[in-house]
Amino acid sequence: MLYIGVDLGTSSVKLLLMDESGDIKSIVTREYPLYFPQPGWSEQNPEDWFSALTDGIKELTKDCDKTTVDGISFSGQMHGMVILDEEDKVIRPAILWNDGRTQAECDYLNNEIGRDKISAYTGNMALTGFTAPKLLWVKKHEPENFAKIKKVMLPKDYAAYCLSGVHCTDVSDASGMLLLDVKNKCWSKEMLDIIGLKEEQLAKVYESYEVVGTLKKDIAKELGLPESVKVIAGGGDQAVAAVGTGTVGEGMCNVSLGTSGVVFIASKEYAEVDQNALHVFAHADGKYHFMGVMLSAAASNKWWQDEIIGTKEYKKEEAAITKLGDNNVYFLPYLMGERTPHNNPNARGTFIGMTMDTTRADMTQAMLEGVAFALRDSFEITKKLGVNIDRIRINGGGAKSPLWCKIIADVLNVKVDKINSAEGPAFGAAILAAVGCGKYASVEEAAGKLIKVIETTEQDPVIVAKYNKKYDIFKDLYPTLKTMFDRIAE
The missing domain is CATH 3.30.420.40 (ATPase, nucleotide binding domain)
Structure with missing residues (x-):
């Protein structure tokens, strides 16, 4: 069977096709625009991600037996804020991890709410890259957009939703939102109250190797893949890169x-x-x-x-x-x-x-x-x-x-x-897909079998x-x- 690993990065998406033994059959990269509407701001159009993803999957699988593709999983740029309305349409461009507009919101969370409280709720302090301060920024500067929010998602989770129709996220990527109780792997009610959100406005949380669904019928037809292809949650780029190493x-x-x-x-x-x-x-x-x-x-x-x-x-x-x-x-x-x-x-x-x-x-x-x-x-x-x-x-x-x-x-x-292997995140995502499809009993087992040390420098x-x-x-x-x-x- 074959497994697709997707690395949804800041400037491009990289796709990797791997077989059961870890051999890489194909790699495809597709770029997309990055926008800087004001100094220190950084945004992207989520539809650009999905367009690049579908185009890349077609290229990646053009020479393989498509019936043998068993699963797809993701590594994603972390912290980006994607907000959807009641019809699951993107409300505004995604605010990315490297956007610096939220210093005032971080100061509010760390100093007025209190860094100790924020850390107790989430395990971390507020930083400008995180998702929660971005939501506060939208609430203050674009209240009409904040009022429209039906779902808050992360970049790779938006791609997974477009493939599967499931609003999902995973514990590793959600850890960087400043909305997750990291210790207990659930949404923090206290943080949601601070931001002004309800839990139903957030996606269901999965482990990175868990199956969230399968390809939607229309998407499977467009890609030429079986509807049975499993969509596995995936994770934040650093965590999935770690799987890949x-x-x-x-x-x-x-x-x-x-x-x-x-x-x-x-x-x-x-x-x-x-x-x-x-x-x-x-x-x-x-x-x-x-x-x-x-x-x-x-x-x-x-x-x-x-x-x-x-x-x-x-x-x-x-x-x-x-x-x-x-x-x-x-x-x-x-x-x-x-x-x-x-x-x-x-x-x-x-x-x-x-x-x-x-x-x-x-x-x-x-x-x-x-x-x-x-x-x-x-x-x-x-x-x-x-x-x-x-x-x-x-x-x-x-x-x-x-x-x-x-x-x-x-x-x-x-x-x-x-x-x-030097492929890091995309390879790690393919490993997660293989685990999710049942080829390996755990991520640790898969990594042990597929990744080998080839050189050691001693102190x-x-x-x-x-x-x-x-x-x-x-x-x-x-x-x-x-x-x-x-x-x-x-």
Whole structure:
């Protein structure tokens, strides 16, 4: 049988066709527009997503036996607000995860309602990307639209609805709405009261691997697929990407070294995190996960090499680095502010410790180390939760650098594994489809059978000890400079 994984991203939808053994048969990508009606605003037309999705499915399955397609599931950009009226028509363009218009609403939730209360209700604090502040914004600025709301949905859930006719969501994606009681995996009555919604205005909540329905008759006919094709709930992009890297089960950890950096830690149990320093969300494997996000990971490398020293020869620059653990230059990678653990948009990128004998290689090394130290900030928080991590899986563009993987292994004191798949979210969605269709008994079983480690970078105890001393200095730099960052931002 064949399974379709859909990764509904911000700029495009990526579709993947996988067989029972995990072999990828086809990959198709379709782009769609992104709109910026005002500075700091970011919107999309949900109908564009579904048009790209149906066109992509036709292309994806054109050369296969369509009768063998058994299920379809999703990874989706999180937090986006899709609102439907009584006829299930889209009321206004979707407000996306990277839209920054809701700072006043977040201040209201965190400061007037109270961060402690919001966290008690949902496990998280209000951030501008989340869905609940967007609803408050619509309520204040577009009351006529707020009054029309019959259903509130997330981006991938709108696509699932268009395929199946079922208003659904899943626990992992819903965790990022600031409307879900994450611990108990149900809608928070207290949050609904604060926003001014009723529970029937939200979709039914499923686990990510559960079947929500099958293809509608007209959709099946249009796609040339059987009506029996199962639609599986899917999950938020980071949770499903974690499934695609096999980061499921207690203590499994994945580091995504993309434009931003994500530390994703699977956990069988829910736990509250002091000061909301990490996100606490439900996981697509049926359990929970902690997530730390730094905003400039590989972006720091690109900025330094492309814009500052003016080179595209990254390997050549890295080849000049020869003294791991012995560099006295430090870099704070806060080029776009920082989320974990500081939640401070005023934080700034900073080099410190240069002397007359500091070299270009020292600066490049400091940049790579600074990102690794910032990732360690998330690890230090998880240690306080009693989570012991001795190895991680790594993906993203930065993971292509053997030197950076080595630095991360030594800074975090972990083994760093690379796996046999680089497809992340779309592959994870296909795995969820296979689990939902009964091919595997659990997400953990499927990941164990389909995902294999192909390369491991081990830490050096001598360098680990040196980096421990360096980290003790790094972690004191931000609190020392915070007041200056705020003054600069003013």
